[in-house]
Amino acid sequence: MPDLALFLAASALLTIAPGPDIVYVLTRGVSQGRRAGVAAALGFATGCLFHTALAALGVAALIRSSDLAFNAVRWAGAAYLVWIGLQALRHGSTFSLAAGEGARALATIYRQSVVGNMLNPKVTLFFLSFLPQFVDARAGAVGWQMATLGLVFMAQTAVIFGAVALFSGWIGERLRAHPAIGTRLNLFAGLTFIALGIRVAMPDMGGGRP
Secondary structure: OOOHHHHHHHHHHHHHOOOHHHHHHHHHHHHHOHHHHHHHHHHHHHHHHHHHHHHHHOHHHHHHHOHHHHHHHHHHHHHHHHHHHHHHHHOHHHHOHHHHHOHHHHHHHHHHHHHHHHOOHHHHHHHHHHHHHHOOHHHOOHHHHHHHHHHHHHHHHHHHHHHHHHHHHHHHHHHHOOHHHHOOHHHHHHHHHHHHHHHHHOOOOOOOOO
8 A cells, every 4th residue: 555644745745835726726715705715625626536537547648648638628727717717807796705605606616626627637647647656566456546545635635725715715804804905806816817827828837736
């Protein structure tokens, strides 16, 4: 079996590293409140299962070997984030704190986060390169080991991103106490999501975290 303690420590360090996903959660929390941030956090954590499955089945290797497939998924993910940003700019009232607290709105945020995570091929390739380093081939059942590692990664992502969501929601509450700032939160959120979409569309410059 893999060394879960070492894997968990490495995963936590990677999760808290700056990246589009954690910025997304922060933005949701600041602009729409704690529950919206937590919904986004859980969505990203759930998306880890998808990437784990692709890595375990070897699909990620096929994506990596095909520039066309990789770029198609990358551009789809970028377009999706830009679309969310444009919705925030066009429909500010539906992107407010009140709209982000309802069960239906939270479900939408969760779904958008899952899809956004799934459409990032850089995350898929990250799982393909990261998980096998902790697999013990001599123990057999490589697929089950990959699945176990993926579940551990998902759990720690939910905890860390959940904490980020709660903190950013607290910040958002204080910002909304000042009307001049609160009215600009939708603009901040929309521009941030568009910027994230552009960042996902860009080729890797430094090989950092996806």
